[in-house]
Amino acid sequence: MTTTTIAGLKVLVTGASSGIGAATALAFARAGATVGICARREQRLAEVLAGCRAHAPDSRSWTVDLSVLDGLASFADTAWQDLDGIDVLVNNAGIPKRRMATALSTEDLDEVTAVNYLAPVHLTSAVLGGMLARGSGHVVNVSSMGAHSAAYRIGAYAASKAALELFTEALYLELHGTGVQAHLFVPGSTRTEFSTPKPGNDAPFPQDPASFADADDVAAALVACLSEERFMTFANPAIEAVAARKAADPNASLAAMRQALGARRAPAT
Numbered sequence: 191m192t193t194t195t196i197a198g199l200k201v202l203v204t205g206a207s208s209g210i211g212a213a214t215a216l217a218f219a220r221a222g223a224t225v226g227i228c229a230r231r232e233q234r235l236a237e238v239l240a241g242c243r244a245h246a247p248d249s250r251s252w253t254v255d256l257s258v259l260d261g262l263a264s265f266a267d268t269a270w271q272d273l274d275g276i277d278v279l280v281n282n283a284g285i286p287k288r289r290m291a292t293a294l295s296t297e298d299l300d301e302v303t304a305v306n307y308l309a310p311v312h313l314t315s316a317v318l319g320g321m322l323a324r325g326s327g328h329v330v331n332v333s334s335m336g337a338h339s340a341a342y343r344i345g346a347y348a349a350s351k352a353a354l355e356l357f358t359e360a361l362y363l364e365l366h367g368t369g370v371q372a373h374l375f376v377p378g379s380t381r382t383e384f385s386t387p388k389p390g391n392d393a394p395f396p397q398d399p400a401s402f403a404d405a406d407d408v409a410a411a412l413v414a415c416l417s418e419e420r421f422m423t424f425a426n427p428a429i430e431a432v433a434a435r436k437a438a439d440p441n442a443s444l445a446a447m448r449q450a451l452g453a454r455r456a457p458a459t
Contacts, residue, residue, distance in 0.1 A: 194328075194416040197222030200273040204256060204313070205283025207234035210332070210377055212241075213409035214280060219246040221413065226273050228254040228265070229283065256283050256309040257301060266316030275324070276317050278416065281310035281354075282332045287390075291345035298390075299346050306350035311357055318370070325369040328416050331358045333376050338433035340447055362421045373415050374422045377408045378429035 201218045205211040206227035219225045219242040227242065229235050232253045242249040250272050254265050270276050287294075287302045314329050321327030333355050336348035361372035381402045408425045415423040424430035436443040 196413065196416070199223040199277040200226070200275050201278040201280065202226040202228070202269050202273065202276050202317075203280040203282055204228050204254075204309070206238055206251075207231045208238075210380055210405050210408050210412075211280075211282040212238045213405035214282060214412050215249075216241050216245075217406070217409040217413050218278075219244075219249060222246065223278075224273060225249040226251070226269050226276070228252045228256075228269070230255050256313075257304045259304060259308055259312055262309060262312040263316045266313055270317060270320060275320065277321075277326065278328045278330065279313060279317050280330045280332070280412070281313060282330075283309065284332065284334070284351075285347075286344070287347045288343055289346070289390075290343055294346050302346045302350050303353075306347065307353045307357075310354055314357075314361070321370045322368055327370040328373060329358075329361060329370070330373045330375055330412060330415065331355075332412070333358075333374055335376060335378050335429055335433065338376065338429075339436060340444070342447070342451070359421065371416075371419070372421075373418070375412050375415055375425070376422065376429065376433070377412070377425045378403060380405055380408050380425075 196218060199218070201215075201223045203211055203215045203218070203225060206215045207229035208231075211227070211229070215225045215227045215238055222245075224246050225242045226249065227235060227238055228251065230253065235251050235253060239249060239251040250269075252265065252269065254261075256262065284306045285302060287298055289298065310331055314331075317327075318329070331354050334348065334351040336344050337351040337355055341348035355374055358372050358374045362374075365372055379402045381404055403425055411423065411425040424433065
């Protein structure tokens with residue numbers, strides 16, 4: 191295990207207008223990093239920026255729609271210049287898509303893939319050259335338990351996160367020895383608006399409120415993962431155990447899930 195000093199780092203966090211992204215930006219700022227944040231909602235972003243600047247006065251923000259892929263290289267250049275370099279890129283932005291695979295439209299698929307997979311890849315590619323030239327840096331890609339538990343009713347979302355995981359795996363292997371590290375971070379269910387009902391989505395899954403983590407705790411785990419040389423970090427042991435059970439025997443795990451879903455659908459007698 192290595193130790194990464196956060197103070198003095200330049201950190202870019204995407205999807206930072208609320209939830210895990212906002213909590214992560216604030217956690218880095220409190221630890222002494224200069225933070226750059228981006229999202230689509232300008233007013234919400236301004237509120238988070240004010241919180242960051244209370245601890246890191248040189249923090250910056252940009253209103254960006256990450257689904258517009260053609261503009262991401264230019265945005266990355268702007269962020270690099272405004273922050274005077276980027277030491278840590280946190281690809282946190284994501285959109286949910288709770289919908290049966292049989293009901294997904296091509297527009298659904300394109301939007302989810304663009305924001306959840308292609309945008310992180312484009313941004314990573316845009317900053318990687320500078321990190322490699324400097325010989326240091328971190329790329330943190332935020333995934334989901336949708337890629338580790340069950341993809342039921344979230345096929346497009348889970349697939350976009352699974353693609354991001356494999357891209358991160360390639361980076362983790364290929365960047366070894368360069369001074370640049372790739373990290374995969376899995377937050378699990380968190381108390382944010384991400385898990386609330388949204389237009390164009392089916393209703394959220396019923397879950398025990400006690401199973402949800404606080405965004406601040408998840409953010410702390412994300413910041414801490416910079417000091418870990420391992421590939422994948424789960425926000426807490428409980429979700430890591432769920433993922434381990436499925437990974438140990440996916441056939442049995444999915445068979446049990448199908449049986450449980452069948453029982454729920456069966457008419458009462």
